[in-house]
Amino acid sequence: MMFDGSKLPVEQNIAITRKVVETAREAGVSVEAEIGKISGVEDNISVSEREAFLTDPAEALFFAEQTQVDSLAVAIGTAHGRYKGEPKLDFERLSIISSSIQMPIVLHGCSGVPSDAILQAITLGVRKINIDTDIRQTFIETVRHILETNLDEIDPRKILGPARQAVFEMLKAKMSLFGSAGKAGKTMS
Numbered sequence: 001m002m003f004d005g006s007k008l009p010v011e012q013n014i015a016i017t018r019k020v021v022e023t024a025r026e027a028g029v030s031v032e033a034e035i036g037k038i039s040g041v042e043d044n045i046s047v048s049e050r051e052a053f054l055t056d057p058a059e060a061l062f063f064a065e066q067t068q069v070d071s072l073a074v075a076i077g078t079a080h081g082r083y084k085g086e087p088k089l090d091f092e093r094l095s096i097i098s099s100s101i102q103m104p105i106v107l108h109g110c111s112g113v114p115s116d117a118i119l120q121a122i123t124l125g126v127r128k129i130n131i132d133t134d135i136r137q138t139f140i141e142t143v144r145h146i147l148e149t150n151l152d153e154i155d156p157r158k159i160l161g162p163a164r165q166a167v168f169e170m171l172k173a174k175m176s177l178f179g180s181a182g183k184a185g186k187t188m189s
Contacts, residue, residue, distance in 0.1 A: 003031060072105055081109070082137075140163075146159050
């Protein structure tokens with residue numbers, strides 16, 4: 001399960017996350033938590049404002065030790081939603097965090113992040129990559145295309161089926177890029 005207390009003060013995030021971990025352990029469920037704030041837009045943030053959103057490596061270590069989560073989502077420059085330019089990821093920060101916390105790292109907001117940046121993040125310990133905006137965008141763009149090119153189409157199967165297939169193909173390509181193709185059911189390490 002994923003618990004996001006990143007908007008809370010660190011001590012409060014830790015306290016609540018500990019309770020979540022305790023409850024999840026009783027049910028045999030792993031826990032992903034988040035430290036640092038993933039912004040919604042990157043281009044309109046100044047350098048000092050951007051820094052405030054990024055995960056502090058020492059705070060990440062403290063959080064991981066105090067909560068005993070199974071994986072940790074960190075903020076290194078990704079953003080939820082669509083980018084208005086190319087995201088600038090802080091790989092040095094990621095490297096420091098990864099070498100100190102010794103657990104799988106998660107990146108939220110990776111839709112639109114260039115493939116080479118994703119691959120570099122994977123080499124630095126990222127084991128889960130969230131791309132929800134890519135999924136939704138692929139689906140909606142396919143539906144729009146079908147409706148715009150065939151104005152008389154009223155059969156939902158002929159609209160939604162191709163959209164579903166487009167998402168499937170996009171996800172196959174992403175899984176191949178991420179190195180996760182053919183690894184269903186294996187644990188993160």
